[in-house]
Amino acid sequence: QQQVKQSPQSLIVQKGGISIINCAYENTAFDYFPWYQQFPGKGPALLIAIRPDVSEKKEGRFTISFNKSAKQFSLHIMDSQPGDSATYFCAAGSSGNTPLVFGKGTRLSVIA
Amino acid sequence: DSGVTQTPKHLITATGQRVTLRCSPRSGDLSVYWYQQSLDQGLQFLIQYYNGEERAKGNILERFSAQQFPDLHSELNLSSLELGDSALYFCASSVDSLGTPLHFGNGTRLTVT
Numbered sequence: 001q002q003q004v005k006q007s008p009q010s011l012i013v014q015k016g017g018i019s020i021i022n023c024a025y026e027n028t029a030f031d032y033f034p035w036y037q038q039f040p041g042k043g044p045a046l047l048i049a050i051r052p053d054v055s056e057k058k059e060g061r062f063t064i065s066f067n068k069s070a071k072q073f074s075l076h077i078m079d080s081q082p083g084d085s086a087t088y089f090c091a092a093g094s095s096g097n098t099p100l101v102f103g104k105g106t107r108l109s110v111i112a
Numbered sequence: 113d114s115g116v117t118q119t120p121k122h123l124i125t126a127t128g129q130r131v132t133l134r135c136s137p138r139s140g141d142l143s144v145y146w147y148q149q150s151l152d153q154g155l156q157f158l159i160q161y162y163n164g165e166e167r168a169k170g171n172i173l174e175r176f177s178a179q180q181f182p183d184l185h186s187e188l189n190l191s192s193l194e195l196g197d198s199a200l201y202f203c204a205s206s207v208d209s210l211g212t213p214l215h216f217g218n219g220t221r222l223t224v225t
Contacts, residue, residue, distance in 0.1 A: 034212065043114065043202050043216025044155070089155060099145070099168045099211045104154035 004092050006103025013110050019077040021106045023090035026071065030092040033073050034100070035064065038087045047088075048075070080110045115139060118203050118217035126225055130191040133222075135203030137184055138215045142206075143167065144186040145213045146178055149200040161186055162209040193224045 005024045013019045023033075034049035050057045050064040050073065057064045063076040077084055087107050091100040115138030125131055137144050146158040157170035161180035172178075175193075180186045190197060201220045204213030 032212065041218065043116070043204070043218050045114070045216065046212075046214055093211055095210070099157045099160060099170055100213070101157075102155040 004090060004101050004103045006090050006106060008106060009104070010107040011109070013077075013080045013108065015080065015082060015110055015112045017080050017110075019080045019084065019108055019110070020074055021088050021090070021108070022072065022074045023092075023103050024070075024072045025092045025101075027092070027094070027101075028071070029094045029098075030101075031095055032093045032100075033064065033066065034091050034093075035062075035075050036089040036091065036102075038089065038105075040086075044089055077108075080108075082110045082112060084108060085110050114215040114217065115141075116203055116205050116215050116217035118201075118220050120220060121218070122221050122223075124223045124225065125193060127193055127195060129193050129224075130189065131193065131222065133188040133190070133201055133203075133220045135186045135188070135205075135217060137186070137203075137205030140207060141215065142184065143209055143213075144180055144184070145204040145206075146172075146186070146188050147202040147204065147213075149202060149219070150198075155202070158188070160209075160211065167209055168211065190222070195224050198222055198224045 035047045036044035037047045038044040061078045066073045090103040093100040117136040142163045158172040160168040178188045204216040206214040
């Protein structure tokens with residue numbers, strides 16, 4: 001019940017296209033859903049996060065869509081650029097000091 | 113730059129040995145988190161400290177231990193090392209105790225031979 005399932009494992013997108021990464025969770029107590037971006041040789045960096053009181057959150061070219069009834073959330077990267085090539089992790093947690101549970105990551109390659 | 117400093121960057125050691133990984137959190141952050149990253153398991157939470165006290169514990173083996181010192185730096189001790197302990201170990205920090213690591217270091221790559 002603590003798992004977060006992330007798909008796909010890897011993704012290749014043309015420059016200018018839309019990258020979509022999906023995550024699903026089971027624990028209905030989760031109420032915080034962040035995404036992290038990790039470049040090779042670096043630690044993950046918090047990219048964008050959403051709470052279940054909204055169905056969508058947008059920051060620049062990055063959008064999180066959240067479906068509470070389906071217990072799914074996804075990251076959309078619009079107008080994908082080669083500089084977006086990285087590994088993306090979704091995560092889920094609940095208020096009150098519950099450590100985040102991470103998905104296994106998606107390796108995104110944006111090709112020109 | 114996240115402001116989180118991890119040393120050493122690389123560590124190669126033999127099975128059965130003991131190593132210590134060090135982390136200095138971002139200035140002002142009171143929470144320190146340790147994660148293990150391997151290819152097949154992703155990011156696994158090990159342990160969190162907040163202002164010197166253990167706050168949360170994850171899948172940390174009994175052979176592993178950690179502590180946070182009064183100056184807020186943290187050390188992760190790994191003993192009786194096995195080949196399967198080879199991984200990237202990340203430290204992260206945040207201001208509060210709520211379980212969200214905001215700033216990650218660049219990790220220590222441990223290779224056990």
